[in-house]
Amino acid sequence: MGIERDNMITIVGLGYVGLPTALAFHEAGYRVGGIDISEKVIEGIKNGKSPLIDVSTEIEIPTNDDRWYVTTNYEDIIPKSDVILITVPTPVDDEKKPDLTYVKLASRSVISNLPKGQRKIVVLESTVYPGVTREVLGGICQELGMEQGNDIILAYCPERVDPGQTDRGVSDVAQIIGCDDEKIGKEITEMFGTITLESATYVGKLEVAEASKMVENLQRDIDIALANELAIILPKLGIDVEQVLAAASTKWNFHRHTPGIGVGGHCIPVDPYYYISLAERVGKPSLLSLGARKMNESMPYHVSEEVISLLKEKYPTKEDKWKVLVLGYSYKPELGDTRETPVEDLTKSLSDEGVEVLVWDPLVDNSEMPTWIVPVDDPYNCGDIDGIILATAHKSVLSLDWERMKKDNRNDLLYDGRRVLSGEKMIAMGWQYSGVGVP
Structure with a gap:
């Protein structure tokens, strides 16, 4: 039967990723709920005002719409939701170690409010290292007596929205979904396919999708680090790095990145540390990614x-x-x-x-x-x-x-x-x- 338009999809975390995602599902015809712990954010959204400072896109927020409901209270909306997407920050701490506090708090708040026996779907979208959905969300399920497969289905779909990009909104980004239950995974894939003009692909188990997102940003950080290193070394030889990069770009398989004062945001400066931490956990410390981070920082x-x-x-x-x-x-x-x-x-x-x-x-x-x-x-x-x-x-x-x-x-x-x-x-x-x- 799948996930129908009259099902309710609730997004937890209405920031630069969560809010555009919620609006995309609403535009696709679903009933949409939104949760954010900030009363200021929710009050603004209820009044049709976006909390995002992004002049690259026009955001229209529904008001007085029976398919749109936002709140700060999990109890108000989670019990009647069919699919819940968690899009909360995953920063690093002062020692550059993964900080999963927001994921743990949001996941517990969601799972503790789900009724048993209804097989509600919980999809983590926050960037994490492989194993987090299974270990953290699965661990909370076990602690709260929620049986996976009967009471709850866990899935992972990495957020790929690139804020500030006029040509890379939610509808322009390919989606991938990992879920141990192949049938449900493909239903979630079909659901995400309704909000993108690009592909939506079921990739198998949770860890494949988790690792994919981590690797995407890790590669970008390494590529940018090379451009930045060249920008330091080549000028000492009297060579302008931009002229070199422009010349190298004439080859079909050269991926060009522009050097600069550094990288920022919630992805590239952060996600590589999730990989670095993972590599340390398995006893094979990363040399390449750590060097790239040092270069860009x-x-x-x-x-x-x-x-x-x-x-x-x-x-x-x-x-x-x-x-x-x-x-x-x-x-x-x-x-x-x-x-x-x-x-x-x-x-x-x-x-x-x-x-x-x-x-x-x-x-x-x-x-x-x-x-x-x-x-x-x-x-x-x-x-x-x-x-x-x-x-x-x-x-x-x-x-x-x-x-x-x-x-x-x-x-x-x-x-x-x-x-x-x-x-x-x-x-x-x-x-x-x-x-x-x-x-």
């Missing part, structure tokens, strides 16, 4: 060193504190998300070297910026500054009047931390242009 400090060097060269006799304007603070263009942003480490390193750091980011609330930063509301009116760093390539940053920026701020030192500007054009305007990977 070093980039904010490398950029800080380069900027300090440029300032010393340009102002060798200056006694006052240098003042630098950083354009962008979020980890990614068109988002106001500051999780794991490399700009935090960059600005802290500059501040520790005695630089007064000003930051302009129209998508980030000033209250989210750390104390060593001076937030500004107008990038053209910062007084006399000694240098500008492009840190996040928002459209609002790229569309700045660069002639006016140079004139109004009485400065011509520009460091492109994302290699998104034309060096030739900037130099023609009179800028002293540099950037990641520039010799």
Whole structure:
């Protein structure tokens, strides 16, 4: 019979992944419930307001709709839900070890409110290492007396939404599903197939799907680390890394990544540590992934060193504190998300070297910026500054009047931390242009 449109699908965690997923299932015709522990988030959603700061997409939230219900209370909605998707954060702790606190809390809250004997489906979407769904959710089931197969079915479907990408929404992402019960797994696959124009594939047991998601982001981190390492080494030979990458990209099987001040967000800086932890558990410590993490985490400090060097060269006799304007603070263009942003480490390193750091980011609330930063509301009116760093390539940053920026701020030192500007054009305007990977 499968999962029908009149079944209720409930999403736990209404953030950058959960909310778009909930809206996609609602648009596909299902009855949809949503749970978030934040009363502010739920109140906003009830009023049709998105809690997400993402200017890349327009989000329309239903109001006064009998197929849409959101709440902070698990007891209100879990007992009458047929399928529950858990999309909560999976960070690392201060020692870079996997922190499954949110998964454990959400899973217990879900499973403890499920009625017995109804074979409700619980799908974990949060990024984890292989074995978590079976060990953590399965362990909670055993503790609460919920028998898998009779009372509850566990499955895993990795979230693949890429916030900020206009061409990679929920409907543009292929889905994979792991479930020990092949029949139910294929029914879940059909359900996810209703919200994507791409493929939906049943891949077998839970651990296959879990490992797939971990490997996807692990590969990206390693690829980016190579680009960043090249951006450090090649300029010492007088070679611009972007020219090399452009040349290498003429080969059909070369996967190009652009170097920058570092990577951020809830996936790439975090997920490799789940693999690193897994490798340690099985007694085969990872060398490649740990090296990639060290490389990418070093980039904010490398950029800080380069900027300090440029300032010393340009102002060798200056006694006052240098003042630098950083354009962008979020980890990614068109988002106001500051999780794991490399700009935090960059600005802290500059501040520790005695630089007064000003930051302009129209998508980030000033209250989210750390104390060593001076937030500004107008990038053209910062007084006399000694240098500008492009840190996040928002459209609002790229569309700045660069002639006016140079004139109004009485400065011509520009460091492109994302290699998104034309060096030739900037130099023609009179800028002293540099950037990641520039010799």
